Amino acid sequence: MMNRRRGTWMLSYYGTFLYRILLVLLLFFICRFLFYFLNISLFPGIEAGDWIKILSGGLRFDIAAMLYFNCLLIFLMTVPVPYLLRTHKRYQRVVQWVFYMTNGIALLLNCIDFIYYRFTLRRTTTSVFSEFAHEQNKSGLAWNFLIDYWYVVLIFAGLTGLMVLLYRKVQVRNDQPPSRIPVYYCKAALIFVLGVILAIGGIRGGFRHSTRPITVGDAGVYVKRSHEVYLVLNTPFVFIRTMGVKPLKELHDFPDATIGDVYTPLHTPADSLPFTKKNVVVIILESFGKESVGFYNKELDNGKYTGFTPFLDSLAAVSKIYWNSFANGRKSIDAIPSIFSSIPSGLDPFVLTPYVSDSTKSLPKLLANEGYHTSFFHGAPNGSMGFLPYTKMIGIEHYFGKTEYNNDADYDGIWGIWDEPFFQFFEQKLNSFPQPFFSGIFSVSSHHPFEVPEQYKGKFKKGPLPVMECISYTDMALQKFFDKARRQPWFNNTLFVISADHATVSYHAEYQNAWGDIAIPIILYSPGDSSFRGVDPGVIQQLDIMPTVLGYLHYHKPYLAFGENVLDRKGPGFAYQYSGGHRWINGDYLLFFDGKRSTGLYNFKQDRLMKTDLLQDSAQRAAAMEQKVKAFIQQYNNRLIRNQLIAPGS
Template sequence: MKKRPIGILQSPLAPFVALLLNLLLAFGLYIVARIEFLFENYNYFCAVLSPARLWRLFYGGYMFDRSAITYTNALYIVMMLFPLWLKETRLYHQLCKWVFVVVNSATLIINLSDSVYFPYTLRRTTTSVFSEFKNENNLGDVFWGELLEHWYLVLLAAGLIFLMWKLYVTPQTKASQYVSAKQRIAYGGLQLLLLAAITPLGVGACRGGLGSGIRPITISNANEYVERPTECALVLNTPFALIRTIGKSVFVVPEYFKTQEEAEKVFSPIHQFTFPFGSEKKNVVVLIVESFGREYIGALNEDLEGGHYKGYTPNVDKLIAQSATYRYSYCNGRKSIDGMPSVLCGIPMFIEPFVLSPQSMNTYTGMAGILDKEGYHTAFFHGANRGSMGFLAFAKKTGFKEYYGREDYASDPRFGGDADFDGHWGIWDEPFLQYYCAKMSEMKQPFMTAVFTVSSHTPYVIPDKYKKVYPEEGLIMHKCIRYTDMAIGKFFASARKQPWFKNTIFVLTSDHTNLSDHAQYQTDIGGFCSPIIIYDPSGEIEPGMRDGIAQQIDILPTVLSILGYDKPFLSFGCDLMTTPMEETYAVNYLNGIYQYVKYGYVLQFDGKQTKAIYALDDLLMKHNLKGKAKQQAQMEREVKAIIQQYMYRMVNDRLMPQPKEKILSVLSQNLRR
């Protein structure tokens, strides 16, 4: 019988060759997903679209892709090279094909989905997302809503999965009766040798290299390939970000200073005021408005669009005219669960959301817990279901004695009940803020309350009766901002009629920012621009724009200063009433980079060294002044002290003032206003 030539896919090397070709196919899927990520979020990356810079970003992406591909395809690799001839059957290789296609379809879908989620977080999704949304029961309808809106991604995923199935390479098998025992043994030895040879390469791919001094790469290593922290999301892929954050210790204490006492001389989060402020205790009302970024507010953007920008918040604009506001104001995180501890406890988000870390079990309190001990009635309001976002647990942990959610609203006969449910997250803002006002009027003064709104949130819908009043315009969420602004205006109209109104301090901020259509709000620091609005109807706090920096973690010390609270407490922010505006600051964390705003600059520090420094008036962050700004060394020293204090106190459960702890000195009362 004439022998036919044996092709490469019929030889003993066939499984190995097929494996390599199929892994190249997986790399192709990751590249296509990265290109889609770039185009889906073009406005955030348009500054990088030079060939040389894109090449570096995509090369960095290759480093993380090979790690993710090796992690996720480890079972497939072993299956293909398993050193037994018995596996060389059509059925077995069909099973291998299914494993490959299912695994890589899942990673493809994860990458494509995260391109849609990125504008809300400015980073790749990590495992914290599972804890963040574990209490939600409405994710199904949100998912389907996003699916319909981004139908083109569904088609792209389906097309790529079909191509993967068609292009998958299957090694050809020989009937066992034509293979001798000697050939089987030789085959097994070759497969074992190939598996042994590829194993260290796989380990190196997962770790990011084979050198003895190389530590396993983490998401922070993406900063090696970028010029802006936001670009890290383009370098990374979501499967890698998920894998590398499973069960990881979040907080590690650095050793920038030899002792904590030395760090404390530069920065201390412990405050104590020594002056009284008024004999009558003022009420405190904190409005945390969902996604209410500074960009949407006309009164805070008078220079935008050549001075012609009107914004979407006429009611808040009127409030600002009577309030203290700040030229540069920021949130301390990019998620709702970051906003809560920042606004109410003075604790910013570093690395991962504080409330999702093990350190959330530390002993700490917040504005409600502090004022509860001073005789305040405390209550937290959230229009969503009880337990949504973990806010009920957080409210109790930080000292709120009462909690009112969707169920409580529905049981109040004065209001519309579940007819006012938006069908997605909770009660529409307009009726829920009226409920909030009514409940406060039933409370004994003094009271401290906080409300978290829900309507200006994906899937960005408003009540039917307002769809002609607030039509689609600009970004998909602008109509929701207009609706929520109207609800805020009606809330203050009702509050002004209440006997407690003039004896109340109102603070309005957002939990985080959201979608943007202006370049200056799409930069690394622009993505953290939130309003800080302090309104005192009594007029004791002078209204006007202060030429300084403010952040969410300033709210706690500022309110306690206004109230004349004279006991020690912790906050990583400062009191905006007594601190000179040139000394105020802001700090936040983005993709492995700490951003420190002070002295007219934004310093970007990766934990070891300064990566960049920009002038605050360089709104598009185009000119890196690293090594040229005289304040750089001082800013580095200060941000190191903040980081070390934060990590030390997290790891050692020191989020409450200690009996003998040195108290941060404050300025005298005559510097108040």
């Protein structure tokens, strides 16, 4: 009903509430197009079909941002209080100013990026406070910004005015108070609970067990090119989601001109052999700590230890192995960037930082540019762990998850499709792909609560830890995959890379330390190349997989990777990992570095239990390792901050 005298529409209480929520989404929608048109030269080649995905994804992030910024408003509008109180003018005036202030801030954040984006090429995060913390002339900078970009000030004023105007256009209708008070409170309480549930779902991006709150990286699933994620995202969302994420700081221990002499992630291959278009299959095994693999541990338990992976042991015997093999993180979400992009995690998982949307050319993208078909398989519900958006962002064209498997009879009820049937599905799909292809698969079954399918209960050795039975089950699934794959014409023209995502709980003292808790199997298997076998005493880490695969294929273009090609290096290799502090491995030595100074040095080959600190006795070695890790951290921080993750000329 319209009040003609006041020019306002009078709606029911909850109708007015819904209108205010939709008003915020409308304003965010307008901001997205203003952001695009003011930066249109930075987003070339976007077609109508692209916009459909961008806007559908944008709505998801707008809803999350709206819920973050309007949680107080939602509480005030839905909390079960007396009807006469919630409809009183003073109460509604409080609601009105909460709406204006919170959404005014959200609009301001969006407006800032209308201009600031063109300088940073990313949405503004909370790191902006630390970036300008030491500026002596903040007020002068702000004033110059307002003068130079006066039209953005007018846009902000216009959006704010539109918000106020449209807010006032709809008011709560003066209905009669409810006559049945108990019914009113029951209804109000039900709506309040429902509102809380829907808000949680909106912020998380869904209600599935495997769904975590959506992050900046989840925008990648809606775009073709990585920089287009900023059209999907909105600044209020990015700002909220980066709160509590400690921003990286630029480091200057070495001059930019000479740091490459100490360490550089830039690779310029000098390979004279032609590029070999072998298929590449990367198999990532959930929680397969090195302790579980008998091949690496023949000396354990006085030589009686056999491990829990008989098939993997047999495969390792005909593969290329580097004895000291390490994960670069302790979480599943650390593994994909480390393996596919050669980018480690620091204090926070890389995919949860604002730098995840930096422009990169990861292994799948580089191979796609050489004509490879690219795919990734993960038996969990699509979107789980953020793998779908990240793999899309790094150039993987085809994703196969629980949705594509399309048979819930093989669902474990929590994490995803059991490994055995999903690996069979993987093999069938590989048979249908054109060669050359790049494909990755991430297993799921060796997860808490550590169950195996009913028909396999009691079939595998359990061990002292419940995860070991699941590891044996996945090992069997892997064997069945290879039994079928080896009969296919593409098999001998394929390089297989098998790596755990991270280590897990252990029960041998040799693995209950800083060396053991990142030790994993990494196996390079090329069935058509009998010369590519043997055990090397050196180091390999997940970061080395991308450059090593490219080296094996004789890729000759420049690229950026924080690891190294282990097939063409001088020395025993290195590994990096952050866990409350920096760990730097060089050969048989492990250095602890707190960001300012070295705090410990151990020779884990001679001292498996890591009881003897060599920092004082081997000061020269520690100093050399400290220089390397400082250069590594500086390259990592500065390149992420500056969005310099692509090699010049690549």
